[in-house]
Amino acid sequence: MSVPFQKYHGTGNDFLIIHADEYVPDRGALAERECDRDDGVGADGILYLALEERFSPPRVVMTLVQPDGATAPMCGNGARCAAEWAMRRTGADSVMIDTQAGTLRADRTDADDIIIEMGTPTFDPAEVPVRADEPVFGEEIEGLDVTMVNTGVPHAVAFVDDVPDEFFESEVSRSSSDAIDDVDLETIAPPVRYGDAFPKGTNVTIASPDGSGGFRQRTYERGVEGETDSCGTGAVAIAVVARRLGRTDADPVAVSPPGGDLRVSFNERGNATLAGPVEHEFDGEVTVESPAEQ
Incomplete structure (x- = not known):
């Protein structure tokens, strides 16, 4: 049993993108195997994306599984790759990306780069998190x-x-x-x-x-x-x-x-934005366990 993927990268930060509707019984195990650069396809993670076109702008629900099999709440270049993937499917120049760290807006620039809001950075020890009574500077x-x-x-x-x-x-x-x-x-x-x-x-x-x-x-x-x-x-x-x-x-x-x-860059609300190129590398398929093999 296999599922299709598309390979994207943002300034070399590369990801396999799999539609969230595809049946993958163990996402962590698949990431551990296929992100391996010697024995797998090779990537910095697998993005599972669900596209919701009924919204304006369209929304993408993004889940990132890293090479160690764990889920990460946010990835800037991953979110930019998710935005490019969604824009190619909808024809939109703006999309909203739902991540575990919040919902972010992404836009295509005049230079054909992808720029995405990155939320409000924080030095608060409890939110970093770091075991400290005060923000840690140097x-x-x-x-x-x-x-x-x-x-x-x-x-x-x-x-x-x-x-x-x-x-x-x-x-x-x-x-x-x-x-x-x-x-x-x-x-x-x-x-x-x-x-x-x-x-x-x-x-x-x-x-x-x-x-x-x-x-x-x-x-x-x-x-x-x-x-x-x-x-x-x-x-x-x-x-x-x-x-x-x-x-x-x-x-x-x-x-x-x-x-x-x-x-x-930093907008009027104090939020950071991240801009740069995104490229679609190639398409392929990866093998997953079928229900009978579990």
Whole structure:
């Protein structure tokens, strides 16, 4: 028994999209198998989407299952991929995305990018969540100076000039935007990701100023348990933290993960928006257990 999927990516953050009506008895097991880049199709998660065209603009109910089999409440690039998927089916240039972190509006821009509202970021320890009495700004946690913010999911944000020397793979100038490439993210991130301070774990995002008010980005994602080519909530986290700490006054803030270029803006309500390209890669099918095999 098999179900069809479509493969999309937003700046390298890639997902299998399966219509929510398709029968998948164990979504977690399917994600663990098919997100594997050696033995499966390879992806940063599986998006299950239900399209409700009776609304104006159309609505999409989005559920993200990550490679570890767990469900994530929000994914910025995943939501942008969901929006592109829905727009292609309806012909609409605006859609509403229902996520576990709230309902978000997405629009197609004149440049054919997808821009999506990302809600209101919060530093509140109870909402991040992080075990702290006050918001965490530049405090040492598990060997790394981080600022904690929730942009739909928790992020521990650090800038390269705060990364200890032992976590660089070579001697580099911290003022260089290339310094981020030499950070040993696979070593420095896991202790923070699983730190006792975080009751639900955290993503770990490193930023390096690009010299023009923007930033380069690398993110170790919770649920993927490794670095991804892009992370939309991480890009928003960098922009929010950088503005809060006085590291930039740009708007939009350009953020460049390894997979491409994103733009983070702030609207009149104080909500962040995330914009960038989305691409449809290919279609295929994956095998699932039939009812008789369960």
